[in-house]
Amino acid sequence: MKTFLENLLYSKIPETNSIRAKKTTILSNKISLLSITVSFIVMMTILVSYFYGLSSIEGFYLNGIFVLLYSMSLYFNFKGKFSLGKSVQMISINLQIFINFLAFGPEAKVDLYFIVLFILPFLIFSVSEKNLILLFILISIFLQVLGRIYLFYNLPILNLNTQQIIFWQISNMFFLYLILGGMIYNFFKATHEAEEMFLEEQERSEGLLLNILPHSIAKRLKSGEGVIAEHYENVTVLFSDIVGFTEYSQKVSPQILVNKLNELFSEFDDLSVRFDLEKIKTIGDAYMVISGAPEENPLHAEKILDMAIEMLNVLYIWQKKESVDLGLRIGIHTGSIVAGVIGKKKFIFDIWGDTVNTASRMESHGEPGKIHLSGVTYDLLKDKYNFSSRGKIKIKGKGEMETYFFNPISS
Incomplete structure (x- = not known):
């Protein structure tokens, strides 16, 4: 009934x-x-x-x-x-x-x-x-x-x-x-x-909204603020790129490719939450995350390096599980940035400035399976971690820079 x-x-x-x-x-x-x-x-x-x-x-x-x-x-x-x-x-x-x-x-x-x-x-x-x-x-x-x-x-x-x-x-x-x-x-x-x-x-x-934007930025956006752009003095930026991804993408279907990339980046997302970092975006197989903005963090460089170490571990485990041969190139730089939200549609919290460009150069001039740091970040972390000097390398738009690789052996 x-x-x-x-x-x-x-x-x-x-x-x-x-x-x-x-x-x-x-x-x-x-x-x-x-x-x-x-x-x-x-x-x-x-x-x-x-x-x-x-x-x-x-x-x-x-x-x-x-x-x-x-x-x-x-x-x-x-x-x-x-x-x-x-x-x-x-x-x-x-x-x-x-x-x-x-x-x-x-x-x-x-x-x-x-x-x-x-x-x-x-x-x-x-x-x-x-x-x-x-x-x-x-x-x-x-x-x-x-x-x-x-x-x-x-x-x-x-x-x-x-x-x-x-x-x-x-x-x-x-x-x-x-x-x-x-x-x-x-x-x-x-x-x-x-x-x-x-x-x-x-x-x-x-x-x-909070999944897209940081809490403080979302709050300001909801209050009716137009352009949101703030200067942050001490921020560490991480760029990563999967080496061999293009070749891998040619061997699997687009759907499988997206699913596998989603699995890997989801684990990276979990790491960003674990280390209290702010994920900025993914571009293709590149991953970008920062510490020190929009919330200040005195341990910004340390937190970013800790995540970079775990990212390499995650990729290593993922490679064994998927039986693929890929590498991860990571670049890190510390400095000042401008961060915020601009435009009227499809809001995204983004960052701008020379620090961002330099971090990107650290990644592109790095090597697979290694964490490549600028001298500025090295100076902040040299007493807590082991590094090896790479010497001076020519960076586009910057000239010669002294850079370093993280040494995974603890001090």
Whole structure:
């Protein structure tokens, strides 16, 4: 039974529909089921009251017709004709209340249901169906005015005695509160769900933003700052490049290549988190990471070198697992940079300056399986690690520079 009702309420609603459109259709189905239930209860109530002489049998047949109409509304929604299904539902409810108003008269309190008719279109139609919302609000007002004009000049269709009037007053008040309670509950439930969905989406967006940008930069960007560019005096920059990657890419399919590169770079990402570094970007098979910006770190050079050592270890293990022969060239330099976010679209935290160019040159002039450092970085680390001098080499745009290789043997 539960599965049947769930299929009736939720099936045939396309996933492409907006959340609001889905919820209004589901609510429409629920109201149709509720209306069928209420109409059936009214039918049975009329039938019982008829046997006790409190009502006539005509109302029994009339409510039976509305049970069929509400069933048609469910059927149209089930077939994916949502606007038609909801329109049939609204027409049915309007007619049911209007006819009962004419039949019972104002003393039986049937006219109170017009309050429901005024509210209901806002709940079951989506924003894109605003014309239908306006239409059925006007219809409900028109029917109420028409009914009152009719009853001003004519008696109600049913000739009720005092006992019957009191009985239907109590019954209609009960059903009205029941329906209004259901509408209020649905409103608060929908509001609560919307708030939860908003918070979840906000957290998801926040997580995505923080996965792209540093926390401090993301915060400033959200506050409405335009160009974000700051000068950082003491930053160590690492560039790495996979040697033999081009040859490897020619031996495997593009999909396999991307998957393998993703595996390796994901491990590099884990290392950047472990050493509290800021990954800048990947370009092809090149990986770029810094320390000292946007958050200052007095151990920036040490942290970068520690990551470089682990990157070589990760590549060594990965090569054995994948049975490939690749090398990793790493270059490191320390100095001042400008870092921030520029442009209007596809934000990225990036760095600029001579330090960046020099770090890139350290990588390109390095050797596979070795960590190549500039003299500036060497001076910061020489008392903590072992290095071997490479001597002076000519660097494009810099002239001759004294550079060093990290010696993996501990001091």
